[in-house]
Structure formats: structure tokens, C-alpha cells
Amino acid sequence: MERAIRRNKLPAWQVFLWWHHFFLLWTTIDGQTRYSLPEELKQGSVVGNLARDMGLVVSELYRRKLRITSEAGKQYFSVDLGKGELVVINRIDREDLCGQRPSCLLPLEIVIDNPLQLHRVEIDIQDTNDNSPSFHTKEKVLQIAELVNPGARFPLESAQDPDVGSNSVRSYLISKNDHFKLTVKTHKDGRKIPELVLEKPLDRETQPVHNLILTAVDGGDPVRSGTCEIIVIVLDNNDNAPQFERLVYEANISENARPGSEILHVKAADADDGLNGEIEYYFAEQTADLILSLFEIEPSTGAIIVKGILDHEINPVHRFDITARDKGNPKMDGHCGVEIKIADINDNIPEIIVTSLTTPVPEDSAIGTVIALLSARDPDSGDNGKITLSVSSKSLFKLNPSVSNHYSLVTTGPLDREENGQYSVKIRATDSGKPPLSSDKIILVELLDVNDNRPVFSQHSYVVYVKENHAPGKVLCSVSAADTDLGENSKISYSILDSKVQGVSVSSYVYINSDNGSIYSMHSFDYEKLKVLQIQVQAKDQGSPSLSSNATVHVFILDQNDNAPAVIYPSSAALGSLSHQRMPRSAKAGHLVTKVTAVDADSGHNAWISYKLAEATDASLFAVNMYTGEVRTKRAVSEQDDSSQRLLIEIKDDGEPVQSATATVSILLEDGLHEPILDLRHKLHEPSKKTGRITLYLILSLASVSVLSLLTFLILAVKCVRNSRSSGSCCMGRTDCDDYKNPNRNLQIQLNTDGPIKYVEVLGGDMLSQSQSFRSCMSPMSPMSEYSDFTMIKPSSTTDFNEVISVLDASLPDSTWTFESQQVSKTN
Known part of the structure; x- marks a missing residue:
């Protein structure tokens, strides 16, 4: 009650009133x-009937x-007010x-x-x-060692029963077994402990567990x-x-198993229990280090x-x-x-x-080496x-099998x-294998050189082309040859093959440096x-045996203007430098007085000659043709002209x-002098048809000579290209020069032209010896035939050039023609 008062925390007056009512109620309890x-x-x-037992009136309840x-x-009970009975309304659990x-009240x-x-x-x-x-x-689990002696007691858990008195636990029973029995121990408080x-x-090995x-x-x-x-586990x-x-x-x-791969499990069993039956796996003590480096074992599972x-x-x-080792004591x-x-x-x-290798190998080794x-x-x-060896099918080598997995490498073709x-x-x-x-193996086969290649120019x-009069010792040219061999087989020495040039050994003209192939002149040309x-130049290697090859060198001498024109007519040898000519006073304009003829030993432009009247007693009376050297009157001779006329004619080349x-x-002017030349001229010109026909014949002859000369030149050029051997010029075949050693058995006719033809040369003999020349001029130098086309003159000798035998007053292509013939007699 006091708790209720404290819990409700009532005021003091209410507490007093509550105690008052309580005492009044207590006085009413019956x-x-x-x-x-x-x-x-x-x-x-x-x-029970509560109203009756308590003496109450049911109707008043x-x-x-x-x-x-x-x-x-x-509330477990209630009162039935109509009957006054006490009735159970809820389950009652004591x-x-x-x-x-x-x-329990x-x-x-x-x-x-x-x-x-x-x-x-x-x-x-x-x-x-x-x-x-x-x-x-x-x-309930009990652990009992298998070595425990009989009589040992093991208390068990007591059973609980909420009931009391005789309804509570009275006794305990144990299931039937061969090893245990049950006893009940009563405590002072009355509890029974089984x-x-x-x-x-x-014996754990016989029966490790007992179920009771x-x-x-x-x-x-x-x-x-x-x-x-009760589970009894035998320890x-x-x-x-x-x-x-x-x-x-x-x-x-x-063998390609990766580290960590599991191979197998070893498994052992131990009849013991607990630590005695727990097994760990190890490699045996005598296991080699190689095994320990390759394998490991999981101690608990036995996985290798x-x-x-x-x-x-x-x-x-x-x-x-x-x-396999257990954890018992002692361990087993x-x-x-x-x-x-x-x-x-x-x-x-x-x-x-490669067990054996032969290298270098001579390049001329036989097939199958x-x-x-x-x-x-x-x-x-x-x-x-199982191995198979192969070599490329394109190779010059093949493999021949020998004993097991042995092969020989041999050649299959020339090296x-x-x-x-x-x-x-x-x-x-x-x-x-699969795959x-x-x-691959690369074998380098080096070849030993053999002298099997000739030098090649x-x-x-x-x-x-060399200009004449050059200084001796000049390098004309250098020839070069190559040899694809090696070493001594490729070392080349150069030499000039002996041959004759105008009867003289070619070595007297040139020599060659044997090491570099430079050709030098011995003297000027x-x-x-x-x-x-x-x-002919030869290149020879130094192999054994040595090999050689030849090449031809054509040296063309280029003309220089080193010769002055030489006056042939009038002859200065017989009459000195003065020529005396006679001319009638009756000569008309255009009268041919004389013809000055000169030649130049040079060629080409250097031999083009022009004539010019340098001085004259009377320059108005005479004129000189620039190209032919003809001296003609410019007008008719008069009585006032001097009877003696002197002319100085200058002759120049084009060099x-x-x-x-x-x-x-x-020139002497005379009265009554006959003019046979005029008569001949009239005779020649009487029939104009005849004169035209002669002119036509001359043109056809010149054209034929030109065509023949061109063909001859082409044939000789082909022969030169084919490297025909000749002791003379490259334009002469050897068969034509068999008699060349005799300087007087060969006659050459040469037409020298540079623009208009100036002259034709007929040459004979060795060029180093005195030449024999026959000269033919366009107009006669003799006064008896002024208009003759050709006049043969006796041969004269020159020391520095070949004499000209004829001069053609015509125009031909700028070229040189050479014809060969047997020498003619020196006499007329």
C-alpha cells in the first residue's frame, strides 16, 4: 500500500483519507x-458456492x-452473481x-x-x-580415455520436473550396454544425481563411441x-x-606443367583419434635436393x-x-x-x-664436291x-643422307x-612433332678464285685525235681493262703488240705504261x-696460266697549218724567183697571160690557197683570179703600155x-707574136655542141669519182671497226699492204677538198721517204694550149710534202678520197 502511495505521489490530505477508509474496511472483514x-x-x-459459504444472500449479490x-x-476466477458460485475462467498452472x-495458495x-x-x-x-x-x-558428450580403469564414476546431468512431491523425478535408468552401469546419488537437498x-x-580402436x-x-x-x-567418446x-x-x-x-599444378594426392589413415590420428605428410629424409626443387607436398592434404x-x-x-606422421606422443x-x-x-x-667444313672452295670444283x-x-x-634436314631447291648445294641424322653437303652445279x-x-x-x-643454320661457303676470266677492255x-707537232712524251690516251678475278689473277699489265707502220715498228712511235695503260708518244707527229x-694493245693478267685480251687504238693525226704554200709554176728552181712571160700587144681583154700554180702540203682549210696581185707595173692592165691563179688582161693592150711589165703575186693559205x-x-709585150692558144680556143669552141658534150662528160666523170670514193671510204671504215690488222693506216687492209715495205710500189690518188676542190694528189712511196708526184693542172702552163683541160707534167720531188698532180676547178663535198694503184714509171 505504501508503495502505491509512493508510486502515485498523492497529496497529504488524500493519503489521510485513504488510511481512514482502509481502517473502516478492515473492520468489516468477516x-x-x-x-x-x-x-x-x-x-x-x-x-464452490461462495454465497452460501460466506452466508450471503444470492439475490443481494x-x-x-x-x-x-x-x-x-x-483473474483466474469469477462469481456467478445469479448463483453465487466461484467459477474458473482461466487456465490455472500451479x-x-x-x-x-x-x-500453492x-x-x-x-x-x-x-x-x-x-x-x-x-x-x-x-x-x-x-x-x-x-x-x-x-x-550429453563424455570423453573418456581408453586407458581409464573400471570403477571410474562420471556424474551425469539431473533431470528436471516442475511437478512436486510424488509427481517429480523418482528414479533414473540407463540403456543396456557392456561397459557402463548407472547409480543414483541423493544430495542433502533431496536432489538425485545419476x-x-x-x-x-x-578400446577406442574397437569402439570409439558409445551411445547410451x-x-x-x-x-x-x-x-x-x-x-x-549420453555419447561416450573414447579418447x-x-x-x-x-x-x-x-x-x-x-x-x-x-613436362610443360606450370608451378602450382597438382599432380596427385597421397592418403594415409591412422586408427588412433585426435592428435594421435591427425596426419601430416613430408618428403622422406633421404629425398634428393633435385626432388625438393621440383616438387612440394601439402602437409595437411598430401597433395603433391x-x-x-x-x-x-x-x-x-x-x-x-x-x-605420413601423426601428432601423437610419441609420434608414429x-x-x-x-x-x-x-x-x-x-x-x-x-x-x-657442323662437324666438318671445307672453306674456301676453289670455284672450279667438280660437281658433287x-x-x-x-x-x-x-x-x-x-x-x-625425328629430324629432317632440307636445303633450298634453288641452291647450288644439296644434302646427301649418311648414317643416322648425319648428312653431307655437296655441290650440284658449277660455282x-x-x-x-x-x-x-x-x-x-x-x-x-605436333606442331x-x-x-635454321647458315653455312657460309667462300670461293677460292681461279684465273678463269680474261681482262676486258x-x-x-x-x-x-692528236694534233701534229705536239711535244714528245705527251699522253695520247689511257686504255683500261678490268679482270673480275682476284689477287694475282686480276693484276693487269699492258703492252703494245709489235706491228709495222710504214715499215717501222710501232714501238718507235709510242710506248705504254704497263701498270696504268697510259700511251705516250715517242716524238711529235x-x-x-x-x-x-x-x-694493238694487249692486257694480260698475272694468273697461272695468264689470260689476255686485245684492243685497237686508232690515233688520228690532226693537221696544223705548218706549211706555207709552195709555188710550182712558174718554177723558181729553174728561173729563180722571176718568171718571164711573153704576150702580144694585140691581146684583148681577158687574155690569159699565165697561170701561177701553188700547192700547200697541209690539208683542209690549211691547204685552201688564194691568189692576190700584190704589186704591178700597171695594175689596171692585169688581174689575178683569186682561186685559179690565172693572170689575165683586164683591158686591151695599148701602144702606151710599157713593153716590160712586172707582177708580184701573193699566195696565202686559209690556215x-x-x-x-x-x-x-x-711579162714582155711583143708585136707580131702568134697566138696558137687562141687558134686552139677557136677550134675547141667552133662546135658549141661538142663543147657542151665535153662539159657534160666532165661532170659525169667527177660524179662517178665522188660516188666511188664514198663507197671506198665506207668499206674501209667497216674494216676498221672489225679491227682488221694493218701495218699502215687503219683504212688499209693487211692483204693490200703486203708490198708496203717497198716505198716505191704503191701509188695513192687523193682528192683534197674543203668546199671547192683545190687539187688532186697522186702519191707514191713511203711517207717518210721522198715522194714521187705527178701533177695535173686545170689549165696548161705552156702557151701552146691555153684552154687544155689537163696537162701532164714531169714528176718533181719535194722534201717536206707530197706533190700535187692535178687541181680541179670544181666544187665537191668537203671530204678526202684515197685510191690505191701500182706505182707508175718515173719517166714520161
Whole structure:
């Protein structure tokens, strides 16, 4: 009550009023009523007639507001106001209300108003056997060592029964077994404690676990019971060694297995338990270091794992021992063997080994010459180790198989060092694995040079142009030859083959540097004596035997203006420098007085001659033709003209520098002098048809000579290209020069032209000797035939040039024509 007051925290006046009413109520309590009833009565069960037992009038119960309060807090009973009976309205569980107390009273307070009365009723709840004994755990595990002696006691868990008295636990029972019995020990508080007593020794290896059923029985009616399973685990003693399932474990694994790959599991069993039966796996103590580097074992599972790199070629099989060891005390071991076969894969590239090599090899080696001996090796096994060697089909070499995996490399064709100084022979080795592996070997075969190539000139023939009068010792040209051989076989020396030029050895004209092929002149050349020099040059190597080749050098001498014009007529040799001519005073204008004839030993422009009247007694009377040298009257002679006329005629060539000569002509004017030349002229010109016909014949003759000369020149040029040997000029064949040594047996007719033809030369004899010349002029120098076309003159001799035999007053192409003939007699 005090708690209620404190909990509600009422004011002081209310507290006073509450105590006042309480005392008044307490004075109204009439006795105490007690009922006894079993627990678990059904709802609606009547406990007793409360109105009758309390002496109340049933009809007044409603008016007086009878009500029930309970200290239990939960209402288990109610009053039927119509009958006055106390009725059960909720399930009553003695164990919930009173637990294990022997007495269970449930107090009720009956409050009645008008007047206020308070009755106390006690309900004695009687226990019924409505609960079975139960254990706190349904399973109890006991661990008992197998070495424990019989008689040992092991307390068990007591059963709990909420009921009291005879309804609680009365006894314990144990299931039937061969090793244990059950005893019950009673404590001072009355509790009964079951104990398990060992009657027979335990053997874990025989029976490691014993399953027992403990039963608790109460004293109720009917009897109720509860059970608990007792599991007796026999603790092991380490009296058994681990035993492997197999004595030898075998496994296959590829050699390309990566580290960490699992190979196999070894497994051992130990009949012991606990630590005595826990096994760890190890390599045997005597295991080689190689095995320890390649494999490892998982101690707890016995898994053997790849640790290192496996190689079938190094060791195809690995054998070792494994130890299984328990954790007992003392520890016990078991042993087994392991055999691991390493399966081969094609992981090795074939290797080519050169056991013998012959190099360098002479390039003229015969077909089938053995160059090298080879062998092949592949450490793989089976098809992975079968090797095939091959060489390119385009190679000049092939492989001939010998004994197992041995081959010889031989030549299949001719070798040529100049074409390929070194042969790179690629040999491929391929195994028969899947996929196949291959490797290449390059064998360098060097060739030893053989002198099998002649020197080759850079040109088949050389053409050189040299001006005459050059300084002796001048380099005319350099010839060059190459030899594709090596060493001494390619060293070239140059020489000039002996031949004759105008009867003289060619070595007197030139010499050659044997090392570099430079050709030097021995002395200066004179175009007027030698126009073409043909040289045969030989290039010879120093091989054994030596080889050589030839080339032709054509040296053309170029003319220089080194000769002044020479006056042929009037002859200065017979009459000195003065020529006396006679001319009638009756001469008309255009009268041919005389003709000055000069020649120039040079050629081309250097030999073009022009005539000019330098001085004259009477320049108005005479004129000189610039091209022909004819001296004619410009007008008719008069009586006043002097009878003696003197003319100075200057003769110049067209060279650079200009060379010149002069001729002095003295003319006597006479009366009554006959003019046979005029008569002849009239006779020649009488029939005009005849004169025209002669002119036509002359033109046709000149054209024929020109065509014939051109053909001759072309034929000679072809012969020069074909390198025909000649001791004279390159334009003369050897067959035509058999008699060339005789300087007087050859006659040459040469037409020298540069624009208009100036003259034709007929040459005879050696150019180094005095030449024989026959001269033919366009107009006669004799006064008896002024208009003759040709006049033959006796041969004269010159020391510095070839005399001209005729001069043609016509225009021909600028070229030179040469004709050969037998020498004519010096006499007329």
C-alpha cells in the first residue's frame, strides 16, 4: 500500500483519507474461506458456492456489487452473481503460480458494498502430474580415455520436473550396454544425481563411441519420463602408426606443367583419434635436393604439387618416398613410394651441328664436291625427336643422307666466284612433332678464285685525235681493262703488240705504261707524213696460266697549218724567183697571160690557197683570179703600155696563222707574136655542141669519182671497226699492204677538198721517204694550149710534202678520197 502511495505521489490530505477508509474496511472483514482444487481445471468449472459459504444472500449479490480482486494480478476466477458460485475462467498452472514450492495458495479478496464488507478466500492449487521429467540438454558428450580403469564414476546431468512431491523425478535408468552401469546419488537437498560407472575397459580402436540413453522417471500416475542421449567418446592413446592406402603411387604429368599444378594426392589413415590420428605428410629424409626443387607436398592434404620446371629430357622419371606422421606422443610414421613420369612434349628445337667444313672452295670444283659434314640433334623423344634436314631447291648445294641424322653437303652445279664470291647456304632442320619445330643454320661457303676470266677492255677500240707537232712524251690516251678475278689473277699489265707502220715498228712511235695503260708518244707527229696510227694493245693478267685480251687504238693525226704554200709554176728552181712571160700587144681583154700554180702540203682549210696581185707595173692592165691563179688582161693592150711589165703575186693559205708565199712574173709585150692558144680556143669552141658534150662528160666523170670514193671510204671504215690488222693506216687492209715495205710500189690518188676542190694528189712511196708526184693542172702552163683541160707534167720531188698532180676547178663535198694503184714509171 505504501508503495502505491509512493508510486502515485498523492497529496497529504488524500493519503489521510485513504488510511481512514482502509481502517473502516478492515473492520468489516468477516473470517476466511478456503477452497482446494487441482490445477488445469477447465474453464467454467465451479470451485464452490461462495454465497452460501460466506452466508450471503444470492439475490443481494448484484445490488451490493460483489466483486473479486486477486493479488496474482491475473483473474483466474469469477462469481456467478445469479448463483453465487466461484467459477474458473482461466487456465490455472500451479508450476507457473508457485513453481517448486510444496504449497500453492492463491488468495482472493471478495469486496461487497452497502455495507462494505471484505472477505478473504484462499484457493489451494493441488499439483497434478502434468509435466514429464526433462534434461537441460538432449545430448550429453563424455570423453573418456581408453586407458581409464573400471570403477571410474562420471556424474551425469539431473533431470528436471516442475511437478512436486510424488509427481517429480523418482528414479533414473540407463540403456543396456557392456561397459557402463548407472547409480543414483541423493544430495542433502533431496536432489538425485545419476552417475555413470565404468565396468569394463574401453578400446577406442574397437569402439570409439558409445551411445547410451539415460531415462528419468517420475512417481506420478500415470508415470511420466524424459530421456537424454549420453555419447561416450573414447579418447585415443597413440598406439597405431599411419597406414597409406597404396605402397606406391604412380602419376603422369606433362613436362610443360606450370608451378602450382597438382599432380596427385597421397592418403594415409591412422586408427588412433585426435592428435594421435591427425596426419601430416613430408618428403622422406633421404629425398634428393633435385626432388625438393621440383616438387612440394601439402602437409595437411598430401597433395603433391609442381614447384619447379620439369624437363623430360633431363629426367623422364622421378621416384621418391613420402612419410605420413601423426601428432601423437610419441609420434608414429608411415611410408609410401611415389613414381612420377614426365610426359615429353615437343619443346626442343632441332639443332644442326657442323662437324666438318671445307672453306674456301676453289670455284672450279667438280660437281658433287663435299663441302661440309653435318649432323642433327633433338633431345625430345619419339616423333618429337625425328629430324629432317632440307636445303633450298634453288641452291647450288644439296644434302646427301649418311648414317643416322648425319648428312653431307655437296655441290650440284658449277660455282662462279665472280658471280657470287660467297654462298650463304641455309639449312633447315624440322622435327616430326605436333606442331613441328624447326631451326635454321647458315653455312657460309667462300670461293677460292681461279684465273678463269680474261681482262676486258672498257672499249673494244679507242679513237684518239692528236694534233701534229705536239711535244714528245705527251699522253695520247689511257686504255683500261678490268679482270673480275682476284689477287694475282686480276693484276693487269699492258703492252703494245709489235706491228709495222710504214715499215717501222710501232714501238718507235709510242710506248705504254704497263701498270696504268697510259700511251705516250715517242716524238711529235707530222700529218704530212703520217695521218693514221693503228696500235694493238694487249692486257694480260698475272694468273697461272695468264689470260689476255686485245684492243685497237686508232690515233688520228690532226693537221696544223705548218706549211706555207709552195709555188710550182712558174718554177723558181729553174728561173729563180722571176718568171718571164711573153704576150702580144694585140691581146684583148681577158687574155690569159699565165697561170701561177701553188700547192700547200697541209690539208683542209690549211691547204685552201688564194691568189692576190700584190704589186704591178700597171695594175689596171692585169688581174689575178683569186682561186685559179690565172693572170689575165683586164683591158686591151695599148701602144702606151710599157713593153716590160712586172707582177708580184701573193699566195696565202686559209690556215691559222696564215702562211704565204710570193711569185714574181715578168711579162714582155711583143708585136707580131702568134697566138696558137687562141687558134686552139677557136677550134675547141667552133662546135658549141661538142663543147657542151665535153662539159657534160666532165661532170659525169667527177660524179662517178665522188660516188666511188664514198663507197671506198665506207668499206674501209667497216674494216676498221672489225679491227682488221694493218701495218699502215687503219683504212688499209693487211692483204693490200703486203708490198708496203717497198716505198716505191704503191701509188695513192687523193682528192683534197674543203668546199671547192683545190687539187688532186697522186702519191707514191713511203711517207717518210721522198715522194714521187705527178701533177695535173686545170689549165696548161705552156702557151701552146691555153684552154687544155689537163696537162701532164714531169714528176718533181719535194722534201717536206707530197706533190700535187692535178687541181680541179670544181666544187665537191668537203671530204678526202684515197685510191690505191701500182706505182707508175718515173719517166714520161
